[in-house]
Amino acid sequence: MKLYNLKDHNEQVSFVQAIKQGLGKQQGLFFPLDLPVFELTDIEQLLEQDFVTRSRRLLSAFIADEVSEDALHQCVKAAFEFPAPVVQVAEDVACLELFHGPTLAFKDFGGRFMAQMLAQVAGDQPVTILTATSGDTGAAVAHAFYGLQSVRVVILYPQGKISPLQEKLFCTLGGNIHTMAIDGDFDACQALVKQAFDDRALKKALHLNSANSINISRLLAQICYYFEAVAQLPQDARNQLVISVPSGNFGDLTAGLLAKSLGLPVKRFIAATNANDTVPRFLSNGQWQPHPTVATLSNAMDVSQPNNWPRVEELFRRKVWQWSELGHAAVSDETTKDTLRELAERGYISEPHAATAYRALRDQLQQGEFGLFLGTAHPAKFKQSVEAILGQKLSLPKALALRADLPLLSHRLPARFSELRQFLLSLPA
Numbered sequence: 290m291k292l293y294n295l296k297d298h299n300e301q302v303s304f305v306q307a308i309k310q311g312l313g314k315q316q317g318l319f320f321p322l323d324l325p326v327f328e329l330t331d332i333e334q335l336l337e338q339d340f341v342t343r344s345r346r347l348l349s350a351f352i353a354d355e356v357s358e359d360a361l362h363q364c365v366k367a368a369f370e371f372p373a374p375v376v377q378v379a380e381d382v383a384c385l386e387l388f389h390g391p392t393l394a395f396k397d398f399g400g401r402f403m404a405q406m407l408a409q410v411a412g413d414q415p416v417t418i419l420t421a422t423s424g425d426t427g428a429a430v431a432h433a434f435y436g437l438q439s440v441r442v443v444i445l446y447p448q449g450k451i452s453p454l455q456e457k458l459f460c461t462l463g464g465n466i467h468t469m470a471i472d473g474d475f476d477a478c479q480a481l482v483k484q485a486f487d488d489r490a491l492k493k494a495l496h497l498n499s500a501n502s503i504n505i506s507r508l509l510a511q512i513c514y515y516f517e518a519v520a521q522l523p524q525d526a527r528n529q530l531v532i533s534v535p536s537g538n539f540g541d542l543t544a545g546l547l548a549k550s551l552g553l554p555v556k557r558f559i560a561a562t563n564a565n566d567t568v569p570r571f572l573s574n575g576q577w578q579p580h581p582t583v584a585t586l587s588n589a590m591d592v593s594q595p596n597n598w599p600r601v602e603e604l605f606r607r608k609v610w611q612w613s614e615l616g617h618a619a620v621s622d623e624t625t626k627d628t629l630r631e632l633a634e635r636g637y638i639s640e641p642h643a644a645t646a647y648r649a650l651r652d653q654l655q656q657g658e659f660g661l662f663l664g665t666a667h668p669a670k671f672k673q674s675v676e677a678i679l680g681q682k683l684s685l686p687k688a689l690a691l692r693a694d695l696p697l698l699s700h701r702l703p704a705r706f707s708e709l710r711q712f713l714l715s716l717p718a
């Protein structure tokens with residue numbers, strides 16, 4: 290697969306290069322040069338297959354020229370080893386639950402596939418992933434790479450500034466996962482990571498890679514669960530399907546739109562945000578005017594300059610789709626709380642991110658349509674706010690409860706680059 294840089298169409302790279310590099314020149318995003326399309330009969334056949342087989346075929350349509358079917362099958366099998374069930378919430382609405390992976394959020398799908406692909410293309414040159422986290426991404430990265438040969442992971446986080454449960458989730462793994470509690474705040478951690486990437490000798494010696502969230506491999510992986518959702522729906526729902534996506538950086542929505550461009554029957558998408566509403570305002574008045582980011586209940590969506598948006602624009606341009614076909618809504622925290630209670634009354638315990646998508650869907654779904662909203666995180670991940678809103682206790686999922694009892698394996702380090710550098714160079718190969 291060839292990809293081009295959205296900021297400079299002359300820069301073209303292979304899929305393998307794009308995975309290793311992440312971003313192109315001027316921080317430009319990579320986008321596929323060819324957009325494969327399946328015939329309707331192929332789509333119907335794909336929908337009959339199991340998750341792993343179907344996902345391998347979908348991904349092959351993009352990258353078969355660079356990754357063998359066998360290798361891809363192994364990677365998909367290892368990455369997608371947990372289910373993505375569609376759970377009925379009302380007669381005409383269901384939730385696609387994407388939170389049954391090791392860190393209880395949909396980012397496990399993209400993160401784990403990216404990790405498998407990076408290990409696959411690393412060859413005999415071990416890669417070191419270096420990243421800073423304020424909590425969530427660290428856990429997803431750690432679990433995605435855990436146990437992979439030829440990849441070492443070093444995660445920096447601010448000592449005492451992440452929740453104890455979050456810390457347990459990724460600092461108890463050991464093996465190829467090295468966690469560093471830094472005496473400083475998140476910005477200090479990020480500054481250290483930046484210094485490491487600016488240190489050319491170090492970067493070369495360790496084959497440093499950032500495994501960041503805009504890596505194209507993540508999006509390709511996320512396409513697969515949209516097909517998995519449709520495969521679980523009855524025929525009449527498939528024909529009238531509206532999908533609502535809780536959005537922050539708009540990676541998930543991009544993947545959904547790519548699924549549609551491959552031929553998946555989706556009548557319409559809805560982009561749901563919280564008060565950080567740059568995109569809904571753009572879709573209603575055509576003006577791109579980011580406001581300062583505000584903190585909300587759905588904090589993984591607190592983004593006012595969504596970094597995947599240029600990919601959405603490019604896809605609309607390439608497919609000659611109209612913006613009017615994309616539904617949108619910005620949902621306030623007050624409405625999100627009411628919506629969580631409404632869902633609980635229906636017998637469905639959700640969390641703030643998914644609730645924004647459900648609200649937009651419920652408000653915009655028309656007679657005869659079937660609505661699907663994405664459940665992007667397990668309610669237990671937002672235990673405190675969900676318990677306060679619903680006035681009831683939530684129990685921890687087993688995987689998380691087990692981790693809570695394990696000892697922390699983190700190293701403690703002052704926020705000094707010289708000490709980090711020394712530590713990195715002393716890591717076992």
Ligand SMILES: *Cc1c(COP(=O)(O)O)cnc(C)c1O
Pocket residue numbers: 394395396535536537538539540541542589590642643665666
């Ligand atoms: C990351 C995240 C989102 C937003 O996904 P994007 O792809 O960035 O739009 C929504 N919900 C949860 C729980 C998340 O972690």
